[in-house]
Amino acid sequence: MKTIVLLSEAKNPVSGRQQPSRLEAQAIGLAAGLDEAPQGLHAGSSEEGVAAGLGHGLGGLDVVETPAGDDPLPALSAFLRRAFAGDAPPALILCGRRGEGGLETGLVPYLLAEMLGLPILADAVAIRPGEAPETLVVDQAMAKGARRRITVRLPAIVTVHPLAPPPLPFAFGRMRRGEVRRHPAPAADAPAAGTLAGERPHRARPKLMRTAGTASGGANLHVGPEPEEAARLILAYLEDNGIRRYGPA
Amino acid sequence: MSRVRKDPRAERVARTLSETGRRPRLDLGRREAGPASGRPRRDPWREWAASLAGESDTGNGRKRYDRSQRQMNRVEAAHFARTRDGLDAVDVSPGQPALRVIDEPAFLVFAVVAAAGGRLSRFDRQVLGGARLLADAGEGGGAVVAIAAESIEGLGEAGADRLVVMPRASTQRERAEVLKAAVDALSPRHVLFAEEGDSADCARRLSVALGEPLFPDVEHLTARQAVRAIRNAGAEIGLAPPRLMTLGEDRARPYEDVPCEAREIEGGGEIASPDPAILSVEIIPGDPAKLALSETDFVVSAGNGVSDFGAFRDLAAAMKGTPGASRVVCDAGLMPRQAQVGASGTVLAADCYLALGISGAPQHLQGIAGCEHVIAVNTDLHAAMIERAGLAIVQDAQLVMPALLNLLKEREA
Numbered sequence: 001m002k003t004i005v006l007l008s009e010a011k012n013p014v015s016g017r018q019q020p021s022r023l024e025a026q027a028i029g030l031a032a033g034l035d036e037a038p039q040g041l042h043a044g045s046s047e048e049g050v051a052a053g054l055g056h057g058l059g060g061l062d063v064v065e066t067p068a069g070d071d072p073l074p075a076l077s078a079f080l081r082r083a084f085a086g087d088a089p090p091a092l093i094l095c096g097r098r099g100e101g102g103l104e105t106g107l108v109p110y111l112l113a114e115m116l117g118l119p120i121l122a123d124a125v126a127i128r129p130g131e132a133p134e135t136l137v138v139d140q141a142m143a144k145g146a147r148r149r150i151t152v153r154l155p156a157i158v159t160v161h162p163l164a165p166p167p168l169p170f171a172f173g174r175m176r177r178g179e180v181r182r183h184p185a186p187a188a189d190a191p192a193a194g195t196l197a198g199e200r201p202h203r204a205r206p207k208l209m210r211t212a213g214t215a216s217g218g219a220n221l222h223v224g225p226e227p228e229e230a231a232r233l234i235l236a237y238l239e240d241n242g243i244r245r246y247g248p249a
Numbered sequence: 250m251s252r253v254r255k256d257p258r259a260e261r262v263a264r265t266l267s268e269t270g271r272r273p274r275l276d277l278g279r280r281e282a283g284p285a286s287g288r289p290r291r292d293p294w295r296e297w298a299a300s301l302a303g304e305s306d307t308g309n310g311r312k313r314y315d316r317s318q319r320q321m322n323r324v325e326a327a328h329f330a331r332t333r334d335g336l337d338a339v340d341v342s343p344g345q346p347a348l349r350v351i352d353e354p355a356f357l358v359f360a361v362v363a364a365a366g367g368r369l370s371r372f373d374r375q376v377l378g379g380a381r382l383l384a385d386a387g388e389g390g391g392a393v394v395a396i397a398a399e400s401i402e403g404l405g406e407a408g409a410d411r412l413v414v415m416p417r418a419s420t421q422r423e424r425a426e427v428l429k430a431a432v433d434a435l436s437p438r439h440v441l442f443a444e445e446g447d448s449a450d451c452a453r454r455l456s457v458a459l460g461e462p463l464f465p466d467v468e469h470l471t472a473r474q475a476v477r478a479i480r481n482a483g484a485e486i487g488l489a490p491p492r493l494m495t496l497g498e499d500r501a502r503p504y505e506d507v508p509c510e511a512r513e514i515e516g517g518g519e520i521a522s523p524d525p526a527i528l529s530v531e532i533i534p535g536d537p538a539k540l541a542l543s544e545t546d547f548v549v550s551a552g553n554g555v556s557d558f559g560a561f562r563d564l565a566a567a568m569k570g571t572p573g574a575s576r577v578v579c580d581a582g583l584m585p586r587q588a589q590v591g592a593s594g595t596v597l598a599a600d601c602y603l604a605l606g607i608s609g610a611p612q613h614l615q616g617i618a619g620c621e622h623v624i625a626v627n628t629d630l631h632a633a634m635i636e637r638a639g640l641a642i643v644q645d646a647q648l649v650m651p652a653l654l655n656l657l658k659e660r661e662a
């Protein structure tokens with residue numbers, strides 16, 4: 001099953017150096033279970049960070065050389081259109097939930113799905129070929145450890161959830177052996193906007209604190225209750241706060 | 250910020266009484282000019298009077314004050330609550346919350362709530378709180394419309410004025426289609442999602458379907474701007490709140506004022522056609538016993554105060570929680586190392602933590618810093634875990650565990 005993994009231009013938030021995104025490395029690991037030589041696809045100005053994907057299990061890497069800061073979507077869709085029209089069309093396109101290093105909207109896979117007319121599934125933690133040919137079984141992560149198992153007709157786009165298995169270990173030799181193919185970017189209609197209007201250095205903002213609503217002590221401190229009373233209090237607390245519901249379903 | 254400088258001479262001139270020929274006389278009691286800083290003076294007497302919640306009638310006439318700063322909201326509530334047919338919660342009395350009713354909103358704000366298991370989660374409340382903020386800030390006052398798959402308890406308290414019940418869709422594509430129909434029909438000013446799971450997926454599908462940009466993972470939301478990080482948290486952009494937004498977790502305060510009415514209205518579309526590419530959908534419920542500690546939502550944990558580990562494992566299974574342990578227990582080999590909670594174990598993302606016989610060492614408390622609800626059972630009233638807990642029970646864990654197991658068995662029957 002021919003698989004393409006979309007790679008973004010992730011940077012280390014501290015050093016600013018390019019590095020592979022963890023989620024995309026996990027996607028490569030999932031792809032390697034279906035295709036012994038999954039191919040990477042990256043649209044951007046440099047391949048320094050994404051080349052590490054070869055060391056994590058990619059069989060080859062296509063780089064569409066678009067100017068830095070350009071919208072990668074036209075380049076990606078033109079490349080994929082050509083791939084689908086070619087003689088070995090891909091069956092599956094994998095990507096992270098959100099590309100890193102750019103605008104990080106997470107819209108690229110959805111826009112690609114719309115442009116190429118493919119179904120899209122989000123948050124995969126496991127994938128395997130379906131029983132019927134040209135189908136794929138995708139396990140989606142849901143809250144509280146639940147999974148949604150969906151059988152989808154290929155070709156399809158699937159995004160990967162952080163709970164997917166960890167990436168394959170990095171191998172330097174594989175990275176050196178991997179083939180990188182460079183392609184010129186299609187002519188852009190709009191010149192690249194280097195920075196966005198209103199862009200400024202990031203300021204970390206505190207998140208809301210998570211603490212119990214009740215101040216401790218007071219009404220919720222019970223000293224030496226009967227064990228039965230204590231058990232009743234615990235279950236009532238769990239049910240009032242919507243953690244669990246006990247009893248016949 | 251700079252305060253206006255006080256000019257004592259000008260103040261003196263302003264207070265001088267014009268009685269010529271005699272010694273100048275000053276009127277020091279005069280106040281109408283206001284303070285030089287321009288800031289209004291606090292009137293503590295009025296504040297106390299406003300926070301008077303009641304007077305006990307046991308004869309001694311003791312006054313009860315409510316200083317939780319909700320008094321202004323009661324006044325606001327009186328302003329908003331008007332008589333409607335079938336609704337007579339107009340009387341604003343302390344202790345009995347009034348209903349906040351918005352009859353003719355100037356605009357609508359959608360809040361898409363996931364409400365897994367038919368309950369509002371903390372994140373859902375935050376999304377509703379963010380929507381409430383945008384609705385109250387707009388000119389003329391807007392209404393928050395909760396978009397949910399069913400009618401959920403507590404939507405009004407969480408700040409929803411209206412409720413649109415969506416038909417149950419089996420695939421995300423159908424869900425987005427139905428939502429698009431609702432957006433087309435009611436044309437809200439903002440649509441707010443949670444940046445999590447199906448909501449985040451639905452937001453992107455809606456953005457593509459409407460051809461409108463999405464402003465995802467908002468980190469800071471006020472009436473005037475929404476801010477989010479870009480370029481690997483190297484930069485951020487702030488805009489006036491756009492139409493489609495997803496909100497990051499723990500970024501907006503939940504609504505905590507007078508309950509709103511959460512009246513159900515029409516607006517949900519019909520499911521047009523099933524998605525031809527999806528061949529089957531099956532939901533596999535999670536088994537808490539097998540979940541990783543970092544993924545679960547409820548941990549039942551044992552410390553050095555627990556001696557009967559057979560009963561503890563039965564209890565964790567019966568309570569549908571993931572078993573955890575303190576380091577002492579893992580070091581002793583009584584529980585596997587993967588079960589260790591704390592700084593050198595797993596840092597939990599769970600909502601609830603039940604600690605049986607755990608003292609609450611700082612290294613252990615670090616691991617449960619993100620837990621909203623903590624229940625502690627400990628024999629020591631002064632243990633740090635008892636102080637951290639939302640429900641603290643000072644009792645022997647060896648007695649409480651069998652009692653809990655018995656009670657759960659009774660409930661099952």
Ligand SMILES: Cc1cc2nc3c(=O)[nH]c(=O)nc-3n(C[C@H](O)[C@H](O)[C@H](O)COP(=O)(O)OP(=O)(O)OC[C@H]3O[C@@H](n4cnc5c(N)ncnc54)[C@H](O)[C@@H]3O)c2cc1C
Pocket residue numbers: 551552553554555574575576577578589590591592593594595605606607608609610611612613616626627628629632644645646647
């Ligand atoms: C570098 C470092 C890292 C560490 N990292 C971790 C970590 O990641 N996780 C961790 O847990 N610890 C960690 N520790 C250890 C930590 O400091 C504490 O020693 C440990 O958490 C204590 O575990 P405990 O509460 O189970 O045991 P104790 O401190 O022995 O507490 C037992 C509690 O049970 C109560 N009790 C006794 N009998 C009963 C009964 N019958 N019924 C009910 N209650 C009873 C007692 O009152 C007491 O409060 C670390 C320590 C260091 C130095």
